[in-house]
Amino acid sequence: MFLNLSLLLLSSFAVPDAGQTACDHETEEVLALDFEAFDQTEGSGWRPLYRAGCYAQAARLLRDWRERNEPAPNIILFHEAQMWAYAGNSASARELFAQTYRDDGSVGAVTWNLYVDGNLAFLQRDRAGLEAAAAALASVPKPSGWDNAVDAHGQPIALPWPLNLNVLEAMLRCWDATYEIAAHCHISGWQRPDPVG
Numbered sequence: 001m002f003l004n005l006s007l008l009l010l011s012s013f014a015v016p017d018a019g020q021t022a023c024d025h026e027t028e029e030v031l032a033l034d035f036e037a038f039d040q041t042e043g044s045g046w047r048p049l050y051r052a053g054c055y056a057q058a059a060r061l062l063r064d065w066r067e068r069n070e071p072a073p074n075i076i077l078f079h080e081a082q083m084w085a086y087a088g089n090s091a092s093a094r095e096l097f098a099q100t101y102r103d104d105g106s107v108g109a110v111t112w113n114l115y116v117d118g119n120l121a122f123l124q125r126d127r128a129g130l131e132a133a134a135a136a137l138a139s140v141p142k143p144s145g146w147d148n149a150v151d152a153h154g155q156p157i158a159l160p161w162p163l164n165l166n167v168l169e170a171m172l173r174c175w176d177a178t179y180e181i182a183a184h185c186h187i188s189g190w191q192r193p194d195p196v197g
Helices: 002-012 018-023 027-031 036-041 047-051 055-068 074-084 090-097 107-123 128-136 166-175
Strands: none
Touching: 027 055, 027 128, 036 074, 055 074, 074 107, 090 107, 090 166, 107 128, 107 166, 128 166
């Protein structure tokens, strides 16, 4: 009996496996963040989990934040879809990506929808669909004033046109890779994190 109790006590104070700690996070504290801090700030919100390769945990965190903040910005749903895709859960990713289309008729919506088309085509293993999405995106005329864009502080900022074409082209170059790798093929020096959870 004493041996069993001793083993129980020891196990309750056991040091966790070092590989598990990177995916730990203070859920309630993170879920309480506003949109800017949760989604748009590097090193904050769900992004540390993404950087650590904890994709499923990041997806669940995005889902929980979205459910607490309905209606959540469209980009939250897109990022959740990406995290599921990085984690290898293509079915969940496809379902969510299909909900991220924009219908306001703007040039931004047109280019965004083509980007979504390309992501879905990659996950559906539809190379012709991905090629068509990339070609259509490349053909969208640049809006007037695009080269005079400024950031939130009024500082000039150089933005490529069209946005996200480089990602779709990278997916074509890395067609035989996983979504996680293909979606990062456009980033020079990117290294796949060691998934830990």
